Amino acid sequence: MRQKYILAVLVFSAAFTMGAKWADTPIESLATIVGLWSGNGKTAEGYDYYISYVFKEDGSIDYSQVVVFGGHKGQLRPDAVRVKGGKLVFEDYAGLLWTFTLQENKKGRRKLKGLREDGNRQLLKPGHY
Numbered sequence: 349m350r351q352k353y354i355l356a357v358l359v360f361s362a363a364f365t366m367g368a369k370w371a372d373t374p375i376e377s378l379a380t381i382v383g384l385w386s387g388n389g390k391t392a393e394g395y396d397y398y399i400s401y402v403f404k405e406d407g408s409i410d411y412s413q414v415v416v417f418g419g420h421k422g423q424l425r426p427d428a429v430r431v432k433g434g435k436l437v438f439e440d441y442a443g444l445l446w447t448f449t450l451q452e453n454k455k456g457r458r459k460l461k462g463l464r465e466d467g468n469r470q471l472l473k474p475g476h477y
Contacts, residue, residue, distance in 0.1 A: 370451040370459070374434030378405060381436060381450065385460055385472040389413075392467035399470055403429060409438065436460065448472075 375381060386400035402410040406426040422441055429438040436448040448462040448470075462470035 370453050373450045373452045373458075375431050375436055375450050376434075377431060378403065378407060378429060378436075381460065384475050386476050387459075387470060387472035389462075389468060389470040392464075399472070400476070401472065403436075440464070444468075446470075 381403050382405050384400065384402050386398070389397045389399050391397065398414045400412050404410075404426075407429045408426040409424040409429055411422055411424070424438065424441070429436060431437075436446075436450070438446055440446055445465045446462050447464075448460045450458060450460055452458050458474060460470075460472040462472065464470075
């Protein structure tokens with residue numbers, strides 16, 4: 349009986365974790381990510397912050413960032429954002445390059461994982477959360 353219980357737990361655990369896996373999805377065009385994306389980031393120095401972007405069809409971005417030691421809002425020019433090699437890339441206000449990878453799970457949920465060339469990281473989901 350104990351073996352059947354252990355087997356049932358293992359099968360359930362495997363099925364549960366399979367549904368939660370995220371897979372990289374190539375970004376074909378800016379239209380794939382147009383709209384509001386928000387989430388959290390961590391600076392290379394270890395500071396946590398909240399960030400939101402509005403990606404636009406013309407390649408421009410409106411953004412708002414709140415960090416423990418302050419915050420700022422801004423806008424990047426049209427054509428600042430581009431798709432390169434299935435990923436989203438742009439230079440931020442400091443002139444540093446960001447690369448974002450789109451990921452989807454089996455339930456159709458999406459997220460953008462970003463890495464700046466200095467080690468700053470972001471995890472974004474569509475809309476506010």
